[in-house]
Amino acid sequence: MNVLKEWIFTTDHKRVGILYLIGSLAAFAVAGIVAMLIRIEHTTIGPTITNNPHDYNVWLYFHGAAMILGFQIPVLTGYFANYCVPLMIGAKDVAFPRLNALSVWLFYAGIVLALATFVMPDPPDVLWTGYPPYSTITSGNTAFYTFTVLLIGFASILGGVNFLTTIAFMRAPGITWNKLNVFVWSIFAAFVLQLIFVPVLGSAVTLITFDKYLGTTFFDPTKGGDVLTYQNLFWFYSHPAVYVIFLPFIGIVYEILATFAKNRVFNYKMVVYGGFGGIVLLTGEVWVHHLYVSGMADWIRVGQMVTTLLISVPVGLVVIGLVGTLYKGAITFQTPMLYALGTLFLFLIGGLTGIPLAVASLTIHLSDTYYVVGHFHYVMAVAGTFAIFGGIYYYFPKMTGRMYNETVGKLGFWITFIGTNVVFWTMMDIGVKGMPRRYFDYAHFPQFEFAHQIMTVGALFIGLGFALAIFNWIHGALKGEKAPDNPWGSKSLEWTTATPPPSGNWKEIPKVAEDWHPYAYGNR
Amino acid sequence: MSDHASIQQEHPQHWETSIWPLIMAVGILVALPLGFTFKFAYNQPLAAVLCLGVGVPLIIAAVAGWVNEAITGGEGLSAPAMGWFILAEAMIFVSFFASYWYMRLTAPDWPPGGTPELPVVLPLVMTTALVASSLTFHAGEVMLGRGDRGRFVAWLVVTMLLGSAFIGMSLYEWAHLFGQGFNFETNAYSTVFYTITGFHGAHVAVGLGIFLAMLVPALSRRTNDGFVRTAGVYWHFVDIVWLFVVSQVYYW
Numbered sequence: 203m204n205v206l207k208e209w210i211f212t213t214d215h216k217r218v219g220i221l222y223l224i225g226s227l228a229a230f231a232v233a234g235i236v237a238m239l240i241r242i243e244h245t246t247i248g249p250t251i252t253n254n255p256h257d258y259n260v261w262l263y264f265h266g267a268a269m270i271l272g273f274q275i276p277v278l279t280g281y282f283a284n285y286c287v288p289l290m291i292g293a294k295d296v297a298f299p300r301l302n303a304l305s306v307w308l309f310y311a312g313i314v315l316a317l318a319t320f321v322m323p324d325p326p327d328v329l330w331t332g333y334p335p336y337s338t339i340t341s342g343n344t345a346f347y348t349f350t351v352l353l354i355g356f357a358s359i360l361g362g363v364n365f366l367t368t369i370a371f372m373r374a375p376g377i378t379w380n381k382l383n384v385f386v387w388s389i390f391a392a393f394v395l396q397l398i399f400v401p402v403l404g405s406a407v408t409l410i411t412f413d414k415y416l417g418t419t420f421f422d423p424t425k426g427g428d429v430l431t432y433q434n435l436f437w438f439y440s441h442p443a444v445y446v447i448f449l450p451f452i453g454i455v456y457e458i459l460a461t462f463a464k465n466r467v468f469n470y471k472m473v474v475y476g477g478f479g480g481i482v483l484l485t486g487e488v489w490v491h492h493l494y495v496s497g498m499a500d501w502i503r504v505g506q507m508v509t510t511l512l513i514s515v516p517v518g519l520v521v522i523g524l525v526g527t528l529y530k531g532a533i534t535f536q537t538p539m540l541y542a543l544g545t546l547f548l549f550l551i552g553g554l555t556g557i558p559l560a561v562a563s564l565t566i567h568l569s570d571t572y573y574v575v576g577h578f579h580y581v582m583a584v585a586g587t588f589a590i591f592g593g594i595y596y597y598f599p600k601m602t603g604r605m606y607n608e609t610v611g612k613l614g615f616w617i618t619f620i621g622t623n624v625v626f627w628t629m630m631d632i633g634v635k636g637m638p639r640r641y642f643d644y645a646h647f648p649q650f651e652f653a654h655q656i657m658t659v660g661a662l663f664i665g666l667g668f669a670l671a672i673f674n675w676i677h678g679a680l681k682g683e684k685a686p687d688n689p690w691g692s693k694s695l696e697w698t699t700a701t702p703p704p705s706g707n708w709k710e711i712p713k714v715a716e717d718w719h720p721y722a723y724g725n726r
Numbered sequence: 727m728s729d730h731a732s733i734q735q736e737h738p739q740h741w742e743t744s745i746w747p748l749i750m751a752v753g754i755l756v757a758l759p760l761g762f763t764f765k766f767a768y769n770q771p772l773a774a775v776l777c778l779g780v781g782v783p784l785i786i787a788a789v790a791g792w793v794n795e796a797i798t799g800g801e802g803l804s805a806p807a808m809g810w811f812i813l814a815e816a817m818i819f820v821s822f823f824a825s826y827w828y829m830r831l832t833a834p835d836w837p838p839g840g841t842p843e844l845p846v847v848l849p850l851v852m853t854t855a856l857v858a859s860s861l862t863f864h865a866g867e868v869m870l871g872r873g874d875r876g877r878f879v880a881w882l883v884v885t886m887l888l889g890s891a892f893i894g895m896s897l898y899e900w901a902h903l904f905g906q907g908f909n910f911e912t913n914a915y916s917t918v919f920y921t922i923t924g925f926h927g928a929h930v931a932v933g934l935g936i937f938l939a940m941l942v943p944a945l946s947r948r949t950n951d952g953f954v955r956t957a958g959v960y961w962h963f964v965d966i967v968w969l970f971v972v973s974q975v976y977y978w
Contacts, residue, residue, distance in 0.1 A: 210744035297803045300744050300792060307751030315759055324767075345767045349759035359814045367807040397810055401817035409825065409921070415766035417911035418921060420825060426833055426914030431825050438821075705739045 203404075205439055213299035214705055220601070221285030221306045222276055223594070225313050227672065229272030230587075232317065232474065234665060236265045241625075247645050255642040259327035260342075262640065266330030267347070270443065271354050272316055273584050278394065278450035279358065282593055283365055283389045285611040289696035289703065290720070292374025292712045297367040305357040305364070312353035315346050322346070329640070330406060331436060334421035334429050339412040348411040355400045361424045362393035362400075374695075375713040383466055383694055383720045384460075384474065385525050388453025391478040392446045395485065399446075403439035406432055421638030433496055436487040444582050445485045449478060450547065451589035452520055456544035458596050459527045461692040462534055466721045468526025471697045472519055480516025488513055494562050495569045503562045510560040517553065536690075541592025544619050545585050552581025555630060570640070573633025576626045584622045591615075591671055598675065599689045603702045604682030606674050614670035621663025628657050694720040748786035754867060757781025761782075793939045797950045804956040812963045815929075819967055822925065823974065826918040838913040844904040845899060849976045852895050853968065859888035860965040867958055870949060878954075879944050882937060883962075889934045896927050919975055926971050929964045936960065 209217060240261050252258065288296055296302050298452045317327040319412050327342040337344045345695045371389050373382070412418040419425035428656065460467050467473065490498065490506040524546055533539070555577045556562045568574060598606050637644065644650060688697040695714070699707055756777050765774035831838055841857050866881030898922070903909075936957045943949070 208741040208743055211745045211748060213742045213744050213747070217741070295742075297807065299742060300747050300796070303744060303747035304750055308754065311751050311759075314755065343763065343767050346759070349762070353755070353759065359811070360978045361811045363807045366810050367803050371803055371806070379891070397814045398817055401814045402821040405818050405821040405825075411762075412910075412917075412921065415762075418907075418917040419911070419914055420917055420921075422827075425917075426829060426838055427917070428829065428832065431828055434828075435821055435825065441897050705741045707832035 463531025618667025624660030753784030
């Protein structure tokens with residue numbers, strides 16, 4: 203009983219982090235099953251497992267909203283930030299432990315609303331974007347969509363306030379800004395973005411609920427409103443949201459790569475200040491590329507094309523840093539490393555296939571096709587999820603005090619990796635050939651039926667691979683061998699505490715040596 | 727490794743806990759999303775009232791318990807943290823104002839038909855009250871710095887009276903305009919008018935709630951300098967935003 207109390211009333215950053223992990227993996231599992239339903243539905247032309255297109259809309263809503271708002275953002279800025287940041291900067295906890303606990307429970311409240319989709323009458327059916335006018339006239343319950351976003355968004359803002367204060371004021375003596383782990387920097391940058399942009403999403407979804415239920419006219423053109431206002435507000439957040447996901451997941455990949463290559467981070471200052479800083483500065487000026495086909499003046503289109511292409515410069519710095527970290531490293535290929543390298547591969551494909559989408563003239567052809575779906579799954583969805591899975595494997599020994607099974611881990615990786623490329627490469631291929639996205643029934647495009655069947659098989663591979671990983675964690679946490687304090691031989695501070703870390707992390711605040719650096723692996 | 731284990735067995739670890747964050751999250755979930763949805767999406771006013779009846783007391787209890795726990799420990803970093811929070815708050819107002827400017831600048835004529843004459847004097851009185859309340863709060867903060875708890879409480883009460891007067895005038899004005907047929911659904915101007923003034927008014931109300939949570943322990947001689955300074959930063963922010971609201975929505 204006491205143990206249960208110490209978990210659900212906990213204010214300890216590690217336990218709050220694990221609560222985030224459990225909630226977001228639950229969202230991931232349900233949203234993943236829904237993705238399988240979507241794929242199986244497309245196995246044949248016409249209805250396959252449901253006759254009701256409305257069900258299909260609800261699935262698309264839940265898959266998108268839960269994967270982004272319920273899984274990727276919370277697991278990265280909730281679980282990883284909570285678990286690792288205080289350990290990496292040598293703090294005993296975050297600046298506001300109670301506020302941290304409030305964040306995680308608000309996140310759970312949001313998850314409860316999202317999962318209610320499957321039991322309530324008239325669930326939301328507005329995709330994860332909630333575009334008006336559909337979202338303000340549908341019989342679906344748009345209010346639940348709004349409140350899901352608001353609860354998780356508010357949790358995120360509180361988390362941002364907490365972590366920016368923690369990183370700025372609670373670093374152990376001797377850990378200067380230039381000796382922070384790349385992951386800590388990435389969390390800092392991601393939370394700056396969250397604080398600036400989440401409120402805008404919050405306003406946008408609040409205004410659709412006002413329009414739908416209170417009768418205001420923000421998006422009603424007959425009374426002086428404009429639907430494009432919503433699209434602008436929505437993408438003003440939701441493009442930076444991609445970087446809120448990208449920055450922490452690439453931060454995790456940096457940690458894994460440096461540890462398993464036993465190497466310094468290549469061009470540390472350029473990655474942090476040029477790469478992350480450049481992304482933070484530029485990401486608020488590119489959102490209009492989501493609206494290329496919504497109607498706008500040509501000069502805006504050209505301007506946004508330039509800023510969109512320009513952001514590949516800081517992103518390029520970040521990727522060069524990753525490759526440079528591998529250069530002349532003593533690389534070993536444990537499961538976390540495989541996932542990290544998988545992320546690099548998938549992100550490169552996703553990044554390069556994004557360049558045509560930045561070009562306004564090409565987008566007119568590619569917009570609203572499966573090419574877009576394939577692209578953003580590569581660049582954000584699966585690249586991010588691979589980094590997340592690698593990170594969970596990486597911190598698994600520290601977190602549970604036990605080891606996972608290496609063979610099952612690698613098997614899971616390869617199955618997922620193959621499935622991923624089968625599904626999303628095929629998706630981009632048929633997208634270029636004209637397969638439109640979000641269609642319940644593709645009777646007008648019978649030539650793509652075989653491709654859809656291949657993708658369904660690939661999706662089952664992805665599901666099997668992820669299921670193996672989750673099974674591996676549950677089994678390892680219960681039955682695995684005892685893990686040593688620092689199984690990977692990392693130089694970073696979080697591995698110097700006991701395994702699993704006790705309450706308060708350290709007996710006293712750690713003191714680092716003058717020449718200490720989280721990536722000081724000797725001169726290579 | 728075995729060393730750690732043996733230490734832990736001899737001295738069972740004490741994990742920090744607090745019940746109030748969970749209570750507050752449950753209260754927020756029940757009161758706002760469920761209350762709103764029952765009333766407006768499913769048209770079940772009774773269930774909505776029930777949700778408010780359960781949720782609001784939970785939130786109040788959580789605030790009281792939380793303050794009670796935190797007021798003795800100095801959470802010394804809360805003032806800089808409030809700076810980050812204000813960045814987020816400011817962005818909400820920026821997006822509302824951006825929607826308003828976009829609607830207004832693309833409208834063929836402004837104000838759109840159906841807009842009554844807005845009062846001119848009342849907003850000035852409201853502005854005076856709110857600006858004065860910022861000054862009185864600052865006076866209270868200075869008194870607390872000198873260790874004079876009695877004068878601090880007095881200035882805090884004056885601040886709360888001024889804030890309540892502001893909300894009262896705002897509600898009176900809303901009722902007045904509703905009476906003239908200017909409601910949420912009238913036109914684009916009514917939409918932004920009620921959204922922006924309502925959202926700002928909600929911030930004033932939250933500020934009054936914070937002051938109340940500060941006043942009750944102060945009466946039994948328990949104060950926390952960090953708490954007072956943080957609340958002050960928030961209150962001055964709400965005050966400054968009002969200057970934008972009043973100049974953009976009333977006098978432009």
